Amino acid sequence: MKTQCDILRTQVLVIGGGVTGAGIMRDLALRGMHCVLVEKRDVNAGASGGNHGLxxxxxxxxxxxxxxxxxxxxxxxxxxxxxxxxxxxxxxxxxxxxxxxxxxxxxxxxxxxxxxxxxxxxxxxxxxxxxxxxxxxxxxxxxxxxxxIDPFRLSLEMIAHARELTGCNLLRGMRVTNFEIFDGRIVRAHCLEAKTGRKLIIEPEQVVNVAGAWSGKVAALAGAHIPVLxxxxxxxxxxxxxxxxxxxxxxxxxxxxxxxxxxxxxxxxxxxxxxxxxxxxxxxxxxxxxxxxxxxxxxxxxxxxxxxxxxxxxxxxxMANTGAGDDRAQSRGFALFNHEAEGLTNFLTVTGGKLTTFRLMAEKAADLVARRLGVGAPCLTRSVPLPEIGGCEWTGPGRSPRAWLARKEEDGPLLCECEMVSARTVDELTKDCHVDAEGLGISALGVRSRIGKGSCQGAFCGLRVTAHLYDTGKCTSRRGLLSMRDFFANRFKGQRPILWGAQMRQYELAEALHCGLISLEMLPSHKPDEVR
Known part of the structure; x- marks a missing residue:
């Protein structure tokens, strides 16, 4: 994928990078199949990252x-x-x-x-x-x-395991824009990387739509309908x-x-x-x-x-009914749509359900994919433990300060003091988890660690981590600064509704640092294909 319009072939295209999408990816890989997972933002960007963790x-x-x-x-x-x-x-x-x-x-x-x-x-x-x-x-x-449960570590380890098993791919920051359909089959999926404008064509044998709340929009690209509210x-x-x-x-x-x-x-x-x-x-x-x-x-x-x-x-x-009653009355179960009645033979959607039931949802979807592809291997996710993968361990809060003190010479300085994230951890994440530091930037590191999630909400660590990325050559253009600005903007969205007392004072300090000191809000925007 080095040209502007590459073509990528795979057995299965999975659309949606939440826990169910990651679970399907791993289930398929355990059966010996190769798949590509496309996510328009990043891992767990939807409901899988916006829940209690219960x-x-x-x-x-x-x-x-x-x-x-x-x-x-x-x-x-x-x-x-x-x-x-x-x-x-x-x-x-x-x-x-x-x-x-x-x-x-x-x-x-x-x-x-x-x-x-x-x-x-x-x-x-x-x-x-x-x-x-x-x-x-x-x-x-x-x-x-x-x-x-830690949904971020769960998804990251399932994706990493699938990569190890059959070389499955995760494409972050890329959305499906349209399908080419011939004789009842999706033969091509056209994808666009929003930050760079790069285009990609994926040619799959099967397509699994597991985009959560966005599954209806993805299904509509194939002329199908999903009754989701x-x-x-x-x-x-x-x-x-x-x-x-x-x-x-x-x-x-x-x-x-x-x-x-x-x-x-x-x-x-x-x-x-x-x-x-x-x-x-x-x-x-x-x-x-x-x-x-x-x-x-x-x-x-x-x-x-x-x-x-x-x-x-x-x-x-x-959508069990279309009334205006309490949405809690709607089912928490899930449904699998094979779309065959709509004339599609290699497209399916799985939606609904809970974080807790993701594995079962993935099993049912993978069973249908396997039958369609003539793969006789059974589901193994009921019996095969999820391996602990290096680089996926940094998502949990509360890592002990004693652990860092014991190896501070090796780990280097703390870049995030609230959550004890060291310089070495950032280096490992950009290497082991295939994080493009200049593309999705510090926000991608935040998904894979506790950076920005402590009491300061990124006020200090956002600057320190970005500086470290430039110092180590992982960022070389203005895109790194733009990524930092986006990171701060996303942190602010979560602080706005709770700005009173101590957190208001914390925010005013962050504003003084980011706007008063370094004038980050004055940084010009950029076009999708700009790299300088």
Missing amino acids: LHSGARYVLSDPMAAAECREEGELLKRLAPQCIEDTGGLFVAMPGDDESYAADFPGLCAKAGIAAKPIAPAEALTLEPALSSEIVAAFHVPDAS YSSGTLLVTSERIARRVINRLRPPADGDILVPGGTVSILGTTSVRIADPDLCRPSAAEVDLNIEQGARMIPALRSIRYIRAYSGVRPLL
Whole structure:
């Protein structure tokens, strides 16, 4: 792919770089197939990166969607065994507050039992002993096997494993613009790299559309229709970890009713707002207020704790009806569309589902691809552990300062002090994870590490990492500075709805550095093909 209009041939083209796309890539590679994964932004840029990081026990859905609850329970158990490096098996609590539906609490253990979910009742006093941050007003509590999961490490390790197995390719920052269809088959997919204007033609034998909330738009390029609606959810990141376990409100799913631990922080959410287009997804101050108001009822500290970021994700929900009711009533199950009724024989779409059920979604999609290609190899993702891949370990928060102190001479200076990311780590990421430092730039490093995710939200580390990339020759043109500016702009989108108190002061410092000191906002823009 060295010319402006290269042609790339592959057995399978996978469109969408979330956890399900990465899971399909690995599943196919384990069966001996080669595929190319195309993602218009970067790994987990959609719902896979905009969620709680909750590995569901299934208990949340035992009333509204029993089938999805059972799937979550089974898949969660598999993932704990096969990908333990991506999971913190925290356990979880469901707690009821005064005024919550008593019949729901009474029915909860029986509904969990039907789905095979272990829900152990515990006394409110015991729950308070386990989690002192809980409100002293709780009236009922159950322990369930919830856990937290790192979706970024999960996707990166699956992609890396697929590369090792059959040389699969990941093309980031590239979107499919149109298909050439002949005799009911997609024979060519035309792709465009937005930052450079580079064009690429991919000639696949099979095409898998797993673009999440964007799957309807991809399907439309092939003349197909997917009944997906868009439900946006806003979440908040606290400056510290509040609880050891996942904390759920014991009521039908609603706003601000889950707190998930993630290393050194906690994540509060989520809302559910219908939007007309997935590209319109962004956190709002009103949703931030709603999450805090509701969450603080079960965890009072949420009223006063410092929040360092808000973010949003779009749930791709299958449209069971077109009414204006609560989107939480829509199924959390998934669907596989073979598109054969629409005259397409080498195109399929898998959408819906949950992060917890990605492996099952990938299995079903890969089964259909294998049948169409005449590949008899079975699915192995139910039994083959996900290997730990070097270079994919830096996504988890809370790496010990002691680890860096023990090898600081080897690791070099810390470029991100909040999250303990050293110069050597940045060098390893640009090498081992095939990050184009000048193309997708520091944002790509942020996906693969904790750069920019600490309390300063990139105020200092953004400058240090970019300077290091120039000092080591990984950046040589103005594109590196433009990438840094884009990185800061994306960080600001998540800070805008939570600018009060300590975080407002932090933002004013960042503004003084980026605008007052180095006048970054005055940097001219660039054309797609410009390199200087």
